[in-house]
Amino acid sequence: MWRYVIKRVLLALLILLGVSALIYLLSMLMPADYIDNQTSAALANGSMTQDDVNRLKELYGLADKSFGGIIKSYYSWLISTLSGDLGFSFLYGKPVTEVISDYVWLSFLIALISFVLQTVIAIPMGIKAAVRQYGVYDYTVSVFAMIGTALPSFFLSALLMNVLSIKLGLFPLQGLTSATIVFAKDAHLEIFLDKAWHLVLPITVLTVLGVGGTMRFTRTNMLEVLNSDYIRTARAKGLSENTVVYKHAFRNTMIPLITSLSGMLPGLFGGAMITETVFAIPGIGYMALRATQQGDIPFIMGYNMFLAILTVSGMLISDLMYMVVDPRVKLS
């Protein structure tokens, strides 16, 4: 078992190395004058010197575009990345790691709430749809789930804003705090509620977009389980249909569900670029989109590495979870 774990971890590291190389290559696509443009202001006001700029160019492989030069600069970038230094963001004037740790929590909170909502809504719906396969409930739920996955986030956001914020005035349009209300310093509860109020729509959008996938995944797995021999055995024992479905079938469906859902957990830290931007919620996704549009190379590379680490650890977690939840894997 430990050998398997070690093998998976090594594989994950190898993939990360590959991803880092690809991301590094990407940054090289940026034209060399990009850094000049971006740093001209900093140069002018004296916060950076020409030496700093040259060092940056070197670090991101923009100074020496020969093969040897690229390898050399990739190596030095990799070493500094491994030591936890993701570079210094031009746009935010802070180390990239600091920007990430400042803004990631809000994104995580939003993502976590919508993840919990999604799971709680989608799993029972998926089970019920599978039990009534080809019934009215199944068709309705499946169609709505598919519409949810077909909606672009920005379009759903615009619709909700138009109806719920502008026409009905139920929710604030954008931002995290109300600019027009002045809160007393110690009115923590009010401030909290105000922020929560601003987060309702973005969370709704993320939930609607995510429910469909989980619901269909649950349904497919449940259908497979319901057609298996041991479910017929359970019925032959005289168990009621509810016990058959919610005890015997559900426990089996939980295996793939837990594996895939736990693999999604690290991704919750990644931020929702589009939704956060549309609602002007200052999460990590919003910051990253701005950085991308402004060509903030250190931040872009740091953020993408961060996302890649999240994805790879998600894969790793779901592999390991599979061993934990499935009794058939544990001993072999």
Add this chain to the structure above:
Amino acid sequence: MQNDNIEKHDMGMNNEAESSIEENFRVISPGRMVAKRFFKSKLSVAGLLMIIFVFLFSFIGPVIVNHTWGYQETQVFKIERISDMVSTADFIAADGRTYTYYDKSQTVVVFKAPPSSEHWLGTDTSGFDILTRLMYGGRISLAISFIVIILETIIGIIFGGLAGYFGKWVDQLIMRVVDTFACLPSIPILLVLSAAISSIESIPAEHRIYYLMASLTLMGWTGVARIVRGQILMLREQEYMMAAETTGISPLNKIFRHLVPNTMPQLIVSATLGLGGVILYESTLSYLGLGVPFPRAAWGSMIALADPSRGQEILANYPNMWVPAGILIVVTVLGFSFIGDGLRDAFDPRMKR
């Protein structure tokens, strides 16, 4: 003599038995079976109708519009109309009470015309006819998605086929590359690529679309490669491959003439479902101004007009500018998923009870 008789009798029996098989078993080609199962599902038919509608709208629509009205994708219409502008402000007067100040003025606007008999959906902020642009937007979206999916499939078949067939270190190498690409965060990387492409001045704006397709392909081919590899690993163990092997055909022939065709059902399904995904990616990039470059029309950039950070006016008052584009995206993506699901059920009826 007696033996002879028995033989005759036996032959008679056989003939009868054969004719009875023909009577009793319906001979249907697999393609026809699939088509029948597909058309039996209401959702698949609905999806097919949706896609046919979008295709007619996007490819025949512009022809009709050009013919009847002579409208072009980037033709500017200046329609003068008088618009009331009301602005309000609260202020506290000298008496300490709050008053609201109304300022009403009239201006002449030439753009953002409301729907009319000449312009069914009105004109947008640049004076373009919205309906016409919806059609051209659909044309480019569909074209991009089909080209990207075809490219993805070709690349995926080649790499997946090689990995699955040769196994060992070839498989290891290819699959690690696939893993690496699959772990790239797609939207952020696409953004970086598009931003880089649009910042490189040597690339003319009208060529940017090709680079866009290339980057979408780059992010999507791994799925196909995995499917093909998995299927080939499975098929390699089948008896008919052993049979093919004994005839001594070349490995390439084996992969691409015997193994790959057997992965087609799976590939068709994944390609159909993938079409919707590409449309979503493309419209997201266009929404952010990094996809199809202005002044070419794209559904995503039409919805971007409603972006509240550019002011609420269009979001609140001009749904005719952005809602139709959104609906078209949903209809197209949904149509492709219905068809994809229907095809999967039709190809593999095991899931159907």
Add this chain to the structure above:
Amino acid sequence: MGMMKIFKRKKIQGIDDTHYLTLKEEIRISKENNKIIRQFERRKARRNVDESEYLTQMRDPSNVVEFDELHTYFYTEVGTVKAVNGVSFDIPEGKIIGVVGESGCGKSVTSLSLMQLVQAPQGQIVSGSIRYKASDGKCYDVTKMPTSEMLKIRGKDIAMIFQEPMTSLNPVFRIGEQMDEVVLLHDSSATPESARKRSIEMLNLVGIAMADKVYSSYPHELSGGMRQRVMIAMALSCDPRLIIADEPTTALDVTIQAQILDLLRSVMNRINGSIMLITHDLGVIAEMADEVVVMYAGRIIEKGSVREIFHNPRHPYTIGLMKSKPGKATQGERLYSIKGQVPNPINMPDHCYFYNRCDHRMEICSKAYPEMLQFSPTHFSSCYLYDENKVGDTKNVKESE
């Protein structure tokens, strides 16, 4: 595998196309099916049904179960499959009844009908009755019972052992949990401790050494034979009056098969229960059964005691079966096989279903389906060969050729 092919409806020359169902026909069929199925399902789902609706009388009080003109159909997309088409036979108390026939002949569906476990919603009991005598002397018609009442019989009075021991146990529950469940469900006085004791006792009974260890294992940790023993132990834990064993040894190793069969017989003798043994293996029948029912294409074509069926088979199909048994053939001789195929289950002919394959067919055989003829108090068969009223006035087809 071109996409174009799918949309082209090419007529292939020389192939009879009359049985091809168009899309419209199929849609019509599924609409009709849905209507029929909904009615059946609604009846089964009723609650608080008065007992008098499904109480009935046994024809012979020494029987546990009596099948009477049972019809179980499957409403499929291409038409109605009459999987069980008028089956009548009795299962006497303390006896082992063997049901033989080739795969798809309806023997499993017959047993599933008794449990009301036919794959719903397509599979439905359409008509006929299955009378079951409970231990308190009451007699129920299973076909009319609502599902909620049926649950009290399943697993308690009638238990079932399936063909595939590898997949018939739930992989994520320990053996103990799955066994205790049955006891706790059907014995209201059982506590978790008493259920555990009972389960271990049952595991010992079926000859499992280290019952404690097996009790706390997962199914995947056991071999196929062990799992089948567990299934038997589970079936026995509520002292059933009848065990349905659906091909219980088919998936097992030959050396294990005999052990399992011996076990089954000895255990049932001890509790004086009956067994409905479903198999296509005539050897198993000869060894185990008291009486045999031979099924073909959803109907019983012959039934009788083991001796009668093996020594004096009447129906040409049974005769063929006996001849095709390996071991009968002497060295160098080809193994006998019955020519032809079972008719298409949809649109069954009106005449004898064995007509196309029969060596002894006569003109009358293409007319009405033959009736059951009695040869002894226990021996029945449906074949015109033995119908004295009809053989005389029709010519043998074979002779006329």
